[in-house]
Amino acid sequence: MIFNKLSRRFLVIVTGLASVLSVSAAHAEYELNMTESVTPIGQQLYSLHMLVLWVCVVIGVVVFGAMAWSIIYHRKSKGAVAANFHESTTVEIIWTVVPLVILIGIAIPATGTLLDLEDAKTDVDITLQVTGIQWKWKYTYIDEDVSFISSLAQSSRDVISDPTGNENYLLEVDEPVVLPINKKIRFLFHSDDVIHAWWVPELAVKQDSVPGFINDSWATIEEPGTYRGQCAELCGKDHGFMPIVVRAVTESEYEQWLVSKKAEAAAAAASAEQEWSMKDLVARGETVYQANCSACHGPTGAGIPGAFPAMTGSAIVNGDAAGHIDVVVNGKAGTAMASFKGQLNDVDIAAVITYERNSLGNSVGDMVQPSAIKNAR
Amino acid sequence: MYTETTHDTHDTHDDHDHHGPAKGLLRWVTTTNHKDIGTLYLWLAFTMLLYGGSMAMIIRLELFQPGLQWVEPHFFNQMTTMHGLVMVFGAIMPAFVGLANWLVPMMIGAPDMALPRLNNWSFWILPFAFTMLASTTLMEGGAPAFGWTFYAPLSTTFAPDTTDFFIFAVHLMGISSVMGAINIIATILNMRAPGMTLMKMPLFVWTWLITAYLLIAVMPVLAGAVTMMLTDRHFGTSFFDAAGGGDPVMFQHIFWFFGHPEVYIMILPAFGIISAIIPTFARKPLFGYSSMVYATASIAILSFMVWAHHMFTTGMPVAGELYFMYATILISVPTGVKVFNWVTTMWKGSMTFETPMLWALGFIVMFTIGGFSGLMLGVAPVDTQYHDTYFVVAHFHYVLVTGALYSIIAAFYYWVPKWTGHMYDEKLGKIHFWWSTIAVNVLFFPQHFVGLAGMPRRIPDYSLQFAEFNMISSIGGFAFGLAQVFFLYIVIKTIKGGEKATAQVWEGATGLEFEHLPSPPPYHSFTEAPPVK
Numbered sequence: 049m050i051f052n053k054l055s056r057r058f059l060v061i062v063t064g065l066a067s068v069l070s071v072s073a074a075h076a077e078y079e080l081n082m083t084e085s086v087t088p089i090g091q092q093l094y095s096l097h098m099l100v101l102w103v104c105v106v107i108g109v110v111v112f113g114a115m116a117w118s119i120i121y122h123r124k125s126k127g128a129v130a131a132n133f134h135e136s137t138t139v140e141i142i143w144t145v146v147p148l149v150i151l152i153g154i155a156i157p158a159t160g161t162l163l164d165l166e167d168a169k170t171d172v173d174i175t176l177q178v179t180g181i182q183w184k185w186k187y188t189y190i191d192e193d194v195s196f197i198s199s200l201a202q203s204s205r206d207v208i209s210d211p212t213g214n215e216n217y218l219l220e221v222d223e224p225v226v227l228p229i230n231k232k233i234r235f236l237f238h239s240d241d242v243i244h245a246w247w248v249p250e251l252a253v254k255q256d257s258v259p260g261f262i263n264d265s266w267a268t269i270e271e272p273g274t275y276r277g278q279c280a281e282l283c284g285k286d287h288g289f290m291p292i293v294v295r296a297v298t299e300s301e302y303e304q305w306l307v308s309k310k311a312e313a314a315a316a317a318a319s320a321e322q323e324w325s326m327k328d329l330v331a332r333g334e335t336v337y338q339a340n341c342s343a344c345h346g347p348t349g350a351g352i353p354g355a356f357p358a359m360t361g362s363a364i365v366n367g368d369a370a371g372h373i374d375v376v377v378n379g380k381a382g383t384a385m386a387s388f389k390g391q392l393n394d395v396d397i398a399a400v401i402t403y404e405r406n407s408l409g410n411s412v413g414d415m416v417q418p419s420a421i422k423n424a425r
Numbered sequence: 426m427y428t429e430t431t432h433d434t435h436d437t438h439d440d441h442d443h444h445g446p447a448k449g450l451l452r453w454v455t456t457t458n459h460k461d462i463g464t465l466y467l468w469l470a471f472t473m474l475l476y477g478g479s480m481a482m483i484i485r486l487e488l489f490q491p492g493l494q495w496v497e498p499h500f501f502n503q504m505t506t507m508h509g510l511v512m513v514f515g516a517i518m519p520a521f522v523g524l525a526n527w528l529v530p531m532m533i534g535a536p537d538m539a540l541p542r543l544n545n546w547s548f549w550i551l552p553f554a555f556t557m558l559a560s561t562t563l564m565e566g567g568a569p570a571f572g573w574t575f576y577a578p579l580s581t582t583f584a585p586d587t588t589d590f591f592i593f594a595v596h597l598m599g600i601s602s603v604m605g606a607i608n609i610i611a612t613i614l615n616m617r618a619p620g621m622t623l624m625k626m627p628l629f630v631w632t633w634l635i636t637a638y639l640l641i642a643v644m645p646v647l648a649g650a651v652t653m654m655l656t657d658r659h660f661g662t663s664f665f666d667a668a669g670g671g672d673p674v675m676f677q678h679i680f681w682f683f684g685h686p687e688v689y690i691m692i693l694p695a696f697g698i699i700s701a702i703i704p705t706f707a708r709k710p711l712f713g714y715s716s717m718v719y720a721t722a723s724i725a726i727l728s729f730m731v732w733a734h735h736m737f738t739t740g741m742p743v744a745g746e747l748y749f750m751y752a753t754i755l756i757s758v759p760t761g762v763k764v765f766n767w768v769t770t771m772w773k774g775s776m777t778f779e780t781p782m783l784w785a786l787g788f789i790v791m792f793t794i795g796g797f798s799g800l801m802l803g804v805a806p807v808d809t810q811y812h813d814t815y816f817v818v819a820h821f822h823y824v825l826v827t828g829a830l831y832s833i834i835a836a837f838y839y840w841v842p843k844w845t846g847h848m849y850d851e852k853l854g855k856i857h858f859w860w861s862t863i864a865v866n867v868l869f870f871p872q873h874f875v876g877l878a879g880m881p882r883r884i885p886d887y888s889l890q891f892a893e894f895n896m897i898s899s900i901g902g903f904a905f906g907l908a909q910v911f912f913l914y915i916v917i918k919t920i921k922g923g924e925k926a927t928a929q930v931w932e933g934a935t936g937l938e939f940e941h942l943p944s945p946p947p948y949h950s951f952t953e954a955p956p957v958k
Contacts, residue, residue: 079874079875079878079890079891079894080874080877080878081874081877081878082810082877082878083877083878083879092806093806093807093809093810096804096806096807097801097807097810100800100801100804100807101801103800104797104798104800104801107797108793108794108797111764111765111768111793112790112793114768114772115768115771115786115789115790118707118768118771118772118773118774118776119771119776119786122707122771122772122773122774122775122776123775123776123777123778124708124775124776124777125777128773128774128775128776129775130707130708130709130773130774130775131709131773131774132709132710133712133773134709134710134711134712134713134714134770135712135713135714135715136712136713139712139713139769140713140716140762143761143762143765144758144762147757147758147761148758151754151755151757151758154754154804155750155751155754158750158804158805158806158807159747159750161806161807162743162746162747162750162805162806163743165806165809166743166746182583207492208492208493208886209492209493209494210492211491211492211889212491212492212889214889215889216888217491217888217889218491218886218887218888219888237740241578241583242576242578242579242583243576243578243579243673245738245812245813247813247879247881249810249878249879252809252810254738254809254810254812254813255738255740255809256738256739256740258667258673258674258739258740259578259667259668259673260666260667260668260672260673261667261672261673261674261740263739263740264740277879278879278881278884279881280738280812280813280814280881281576281738281813282502282571282572282576282579282813282882282883283579284502284570284571284579284583285498285499285502285570286498287498287502287881287883287884288498288881288883288884288885288886288887289498289886352499352566353565353566354564354565354566354567354585354586354587355499355565355566355567355585382582383582383583384582384583
């Protein structure tokens, strides 16, 4: 009886695997197999993946088949008498050489694909710098003077206790990165703090962003669309909450988008020249705080004892404004406190400092203008 | 073949009564006896299995459905980190050391381990190390939350103060492992009975000899890594900080230079166990004993040369990636030799399917599945897509749970009648096997799918497309967890009593412990060297 169960189990495994493979070959969007890619290199990876998978399945069928055969026919309850053969150099050589040949068969296409995958430096059309920051991504279009930060959309944050029905939960951002189709895009990765990894399965790009070093990778997107991914390297508390959204558009749409981004940046620079009212600063500061500070210091400013200090009653927040500005602008060396001068503009920094000083249980009463931040840079 | 009447057993026992265990609890603190220390190790491992397992239950509970329902992300990260550390250093490794303590002297015809006091010390360090590590959960800042691989700078600049407890706990575990390994090597090389040449040793002894060398080689590397972390954190060095001229990726090189051989530390003794069980229940000698020895040695040597296959996305030069890909997939050759040998041993045997055999067969099938996914992961270009996803989680759990843990459980059922003199309850053992095996596949098989579909590992929450498979996986997880509580009941029941086991225990069992010792064996295994065929 036991043996029947065992052989049935093997059958289940083998037929299960086979059905999984046939289903996934027919409907690639069904979530059993690797995501099919919209880049040529990604399609190469997919074929290589299928090749290795099939090699494994065939070897599996042979090995488990032989095992199942013995279990069915060579058991004592069926009156099997044990043979006594052992040690055969010929057999040992065969089952060393045959796998070796199979491995060479895998290694040859794998080498070609790897060389293509690593070819990020030739014929580049657009270079996009990607910076990992706990827990968001900063995108800088080299040569275009366009740069922005992309973080988890508020619509996902709002439904975190019950995301039912929110289709792109945790895979939506406030500002997607926009790229043109049919252009070779070179990505340059680095990090401001810990190691992150930028991964978009449909682009077949996954590369670590390492503080102090620059890595690269590339993609030529062949189909317009929205492609979603996530950080793939554990980077601290909100590792699961730093998604990536790539919007691939035609070249003319891309050009238009660049123009609008530049106009936005000019408007932001103009607003930094103005004097702001307390009310406006605090209102804007709250938005900035929740998007950039609350992950560590807590939505109410309580922090996480032993890991991240509280805002409420903090000596820095309640002390001299210059000291407070210094910590936010330059960060605090040797700790998790980042420098925000590369992440936020003058208005945002002024607003968030003013908000922290007059909210979250603090009431210093003063306000910080964008001009003060400009001077502190 | 040695067969003994009950009367003889009593005689043997009486003869050595004055060498018997001391009375009271202090016996366990002061003991230098290999069997007592083996028992201590095994109980520590079981305790840690349940502790690490309960953290896995919290992980699976949070992942049961999308959204954050049960724990905060920071606590979730503590759970994944501590689960990994406790299972690797607290459950799997001590369990194998416990088995080595019990079995190596009996298998080579020695009275005890070569260095009994060292043996006592190497065990008793561990409860303190794990208490220290576990205590961080209750401290401000919490337990380590940077993954069991503790990549810098997340574990240095960005980690809470409690990380120092983790560093010293790892130091202690390393000291314990190295002392244990020295003891095993000294025992195997010096205390074999006359006639027990190296090439006559049981494979469990061989695999442990090689494992012990791996431990001595790599535990100091781990100690070096955590010491560099310590000085980076407190004494102004910049080993892993690019701002000071260091390199965070160098941490990964050092860690995996330890970490990859560590993987084989946790699987080579398993190969030894399976190589003992399959021939017994197939009633046929192991097909290629010497090729098994050579395959084990090849795997051990290769294990030092493949570490950066864990790092294909860190930005290695293409030549490095090619080398590490070729070296990695080459490991599947000696590993394949092992699997082929086990299958050929069963071929034309006369098989029966007692509980230890079921666990061993489960091991072969599911370890091989883990081996297949390992081959896939070794192919560098596609690894860039598998890396850091649930596909990897599925892979290493197939290797470590249905591989290493299954072999440990198989070893328990195989040798416990020898150790206690009581047969376990066959029916309960079989229920335990089928329950665990169905549950573990429901738990881990769907993780291949979500990984391929794009779910990163170590995330407390996920998008809706992964919901169904995660729920299935969690259900399997709870069932598997419960099955191990059931195992605890079986263990206690067997120790307390059961049908008397014969000296040989199994019809097809061979080896000194089955042929020359009664069940249970005397406190000191062999006071006179047994004859070796």
